[in-house]
Amino acid sequence: MKKLLSKLPGPLLFALMAVAALGITPATAQEEEAGPVDEYLELVEASGAEYAPAFDFFTVSMLWTVIAAALVFLMHLGFATLEAGLTQSKNTVNILFKNVWIISIGLISYAVLGFNTHYPVDSWQITGWLGINGPIGDLNADGGDSWGYGGLSLAMTGYGDFIFQAMFAATAATIVSGAVAERIKLSSFMVYSTVLVAFGYTIAGSWHWGGGWLSNLGGGDAAFYDFAGSTVVHGFGGAAALAAVMILGPRKGKYTKDSIKPIVGHSMPLAAVGVFLLFFGWFGFNGGSVLSANPGPLGLVFTTTALAAAAGGISSILVSWAVLKKPDLSMALNGLLAGLVSITAGADSVSVFSSIIMGAIGGAIVVFSIIFFDKIKIDDPVGAISVHGVCGIWGTVAVAIFGGANLMSQIIGALGVYIFAFVFSLVLFLIIKAIMGVRVSEEEEFAGLDISEHGQEAYSAST
Amino acid sequence: MKKLLSKLPGPLLFALMAVAALGITPATAQEEEAGPVDEYLELVEASGAEYAPAFDFFTVSMLWTVIAAALVFLMHLGFATLEAGLTQSKNTVNILFKNVWIISIGLISYAVLGFNTHYPVDSWQITGWLGINGPIGDLNADGGDSWGYGGLSLAMTGYGDFIFQAMFAATAATIVSGAVAERIKLSSFMVYSTVLVAFGYTIAGSWHWGGGWLSNLGGGDAAFYDFAGSTVVHGFGGAAALAAVMILGPRKGKYTKDSIKPIVGHSMPLAAVGVFLLFFGWFGFNGGSVLSANPGPLGLVFTTTALAAAAGGISSILVSWAVLKKPDLSMALNGLLAGLVSITAGADSVSVFSSIIMGAIGGAIVVFSIIFFDKIKIDDPVGAISVHGVCGIWGTVAVAIFGGANLMSQIIGALGVYIFAFVFSLVLFLIIKAIMGVRVSEEEEFAGLDISEHGQEAYSAST
């Protein structure tokens, strides 16, 4: 058909294009009150007549982007309730407070530092490795409210891009929050999480999304592949959590010479609410990472995401039943999450059958990983290191096995991010420890952080 | 205008169509980096120039389908929290665990068996009645990522269709889960729910959506009409639940010779969260059943759904207040759900005034139905049989009264599905009872399933 077009005389061709765009603004419409449709048509016209029909695709893609951002936002409620549910009631206020802080500081710091570092407008300080940039300005300016922002390669406006990415930013800190729960000093965590999100995640993200070394790793068919962030988001958070927990040490009384004392969560309904909300929000996390409303990949990503989670849940139920000799709810819930993390790097590039296998393996891994870390006395109250860190590696490597990515690139890329996250978190945590301490006193831990840090209890009887 | 078109010379007409599609890919764009918009435009081109503008409708419809799927997914959290809230705290872990199992096995079994049976690609084993088929393959292949999948009669891709339907599949088992709560053996329920979803619902669904007898019932204006599943989903679940409860028997101590002992739910906030989430998810359940983003029906369905729920809530509040002499929260909550089930069969084909009447009648029915089943000693802790089974019949019949459907077809169709669900559930449950038993011991029931089955409590004090 392109041939046919080339046979038309140039001016007529142009006129036809113009008609396709302008034919939609009839003379009569201009006499009516101006409304959103008029404004929209003006925008279409301003974008150039040749894009007219495609602009509707832009519009629906942008709508999906902001809805996906809202879904990812809800994951923060999922994290907050999951963490609260799996820990003791005497630390619940503290956990909720930390999560309000994390989402707030995550959004603001991403506006001030993160976004422009992930899309470097200025030069790198160290090419490919360090390129901190300043705050966002008016992202709707200079055509940022249409094609002018990303061209044909990005079906969203500047603000759409910002708000979707901003919701990811706080996730890394939230993952750490669960692992260090019940004994970390509040003020220290607030400083730690702020720096981690504002600088650590910002830098790691710039490697992948900002044109840094990770985005150039391998190259071509051998390029590092991480669709929605098994490595860059979940792995980063898991590795940072591991470093923090190693310095912080286990909760008092958790490990004795010969035994492990189970410290059970105070509300399984709260934990279940959290996991189902995370599952729900993951449709935005993975689905939004399609970066458009393109029907083919969108349907595939929703399907692989859901099936991997389901397979993770079943696998975790069966494996933990065999190992622990009982049907364990915490393991079932973590199995769903393990399946989700396992599919996140490859949700758009594996078959549904592969997604089930990937999720099922993730669901098995998480059971053994949680048991393993408990054995080596790494005290992670919610299993965050296993779910996000370990399954993050599995998910990244699995794209090589099931989705045609290059195994070496996947390993190098994952290792690079994990080592950076671990070292960044370690150094940061040690500095904070030296300056202000990182752990509450034994008495405070025994009393619970709610009373000792906040002077407030999460639950109270009627008076 | 069609006349005008016919006067244009054929080649020019074709050229114009081509321009409509291809005019949107300007020469300059090809020099930029390929992105989602390019890919999308290639897809549009591959679909044939004549569909160009309509393809945007396809895209937005598909987006709605996957968002609706996510909303229906969230209904499973609604069911989980509602069931947990309306039962005793000693059985909460058990209920949450069952719901993780149900959604997981529901999604996987729908990929393996259900979907291809609802859209039979192979032959029926018994024409119109039994046509079990195998697992889904690559639904994006052979044009399944665009028109190639359903033609002009379905504005979604193969995966969009799959994931939306898959979220419905587990619902039937969830409904039973609530009715048999607090005394069923976990392993038996896991087997039961798996078979019910993988075979029972699969078969019933194929009658309606797979071109089976139900879809041919009546025919023309007299065809059986069930828009989003008052009968096929909610009725199926309610009837299956009734059979299971009849075999299982009531909870110990619930009924004595002369009295009914109320066993109250342990957390009304949890129950309320569940009902509001179900209400929210129902916008996807009914709205997604429009099967496109067609503005006219979409707005109507949202409106009738919301107004029927509201009318159900008000009616249930007033009726139960008159009957029980107190403003009962459980009845108010069940009234919202009753309104929703009552509108599900006719949400797209009744007036808003009718939707209010239909919901209000549903809200009254549920009060008397719950009282009735309690009187005849059918012990249904959450009122699932009344809400889904009884209001499912009402909703199906109401389409004849208010929406112009044929009364006989509605009755025959509903009866057919209800009898099948009841008998399937009865036989399955009896087989499981004979082989592995269906009920926990009296001691286990007294101790609660959380301790006796899972060795874990839902709530625990801080240590």
Add this chain to the structure above:
Amino acid sequence: MKKLLSKLPGPLLFALMAVAALGITPATAQEEEAGPVDEYLELVEASGAEYAPAFDFFTVSMLWTVIAAALVFLMHLGFATLEAGLTQSKNTVNILFKNVWIISIGLISYAVLGFNTHYPVDSWQITGWLGINGPIGDLNADGGDSWGYGGLSLAMTGYGDFIFQAMFAATAATIVSGAVAERIKLSSFMVYSTVLVAFGYTIAGSWHWGGGWLSNLGGGDAAFYDFAGSTVVHGFGGAAALAAVMILGPRKGKYTKDSIKPIVGHSMPLAAVGVFLLFFGWFGFNGGSVLSANPGPLGLVFTTTALAAAAGGISSILVSWAVLKKPDLSMALNGLLAGLVSITAGADSVSVFSSIIMGAIGGAIVVFSIIFFDKIKIDDPVGAISVHGVCGIWGTVAVAIFGGANLMSQIIGALGVYIFAFVFSLVLFLIIKAIMGVRVSEEEEFAGLDISEHGQEAYSAST
């Protein structure tokens, strides 16, 4: 390009337009089974060929409108859980029951009275001030399912418009519900909230959205500006709440001569769930108020909304920490909400930097406001008057400071609505007090409304 068009001969121009619309229905398609796409194409054709491509924009905008309506619906769960969490467990059933009532009566009354008053089809009773109209009919009739409803100035159908606005309607009553919690008589509140929503909010809304005096205030660049309802929704609710609380009086024992007894909420997780759900739903509240899916404003509104909330949270944490000498979770949560209310009037018309400042100031205001009202013995258990009433004023005025609105118009408009809401609520409450009383007895208050009004407890131990 318009020039180019004018050079084409008229008939050809018309033919081209026709092709743009009709070229999408190929002959072969007519032989396939009719489906949603066919119906859609018929609708496009009926709308007139010249709107063909723009109709896709209409469709995606309408989809966003109904999704936004669902998000605003979920805010009612947010309000219910927030109110329940911040009050005592002995009044939880009562709070949940009230919220079921409010959403139900809000939706129904908006169908019967509100909608047609906000879009007056008949004459005003008092021009610009009072124009109560009757129930909605078939809003899809007479082209209400497409352009025929609002022309180019409204990218939604009649039902889309209705369901989105209907979800707003109940909000005012919900705000009052929190402020009067723990001592109001249930039946009195049910009457009060019904009249407030059906008449009070209906009238105030008609001033702004129904072409009343508020929409004509100032005029041109000096017009009153309230994007999504800082004044008309939140301010209205806050002012109504203040009047109700002043008549109702504080909870028994709250204030003694010399001291204020803190009556703490019974479940902070429930409160946190509420606030996060409100934040989530606010994307629909503000985002849906764009009234289309126009990419530019949509991205901006999501961004300013999220950043203002985040800034409110941080600001409230820091300010309350300084004032109260402890990191207070309730203040952190109310800070998020304060930021959201503060941005609601100007979300589409301020810069991101301004949105951060506006939210941060709101977060500080709410801390001092809550302390202030407690000092003057206005007992508001959830801080609703401060969050919605006081920050509603700030948000309205802030549009003048940061968004170029006219300061006098903003002040006059806000004052007008606040005074009306206050007086309406005052008079209504006094009438109800005279006829049926507004407050439970001291014994009932001590026992809790759950037992005294409902005969049911929110939580119960297993038996």
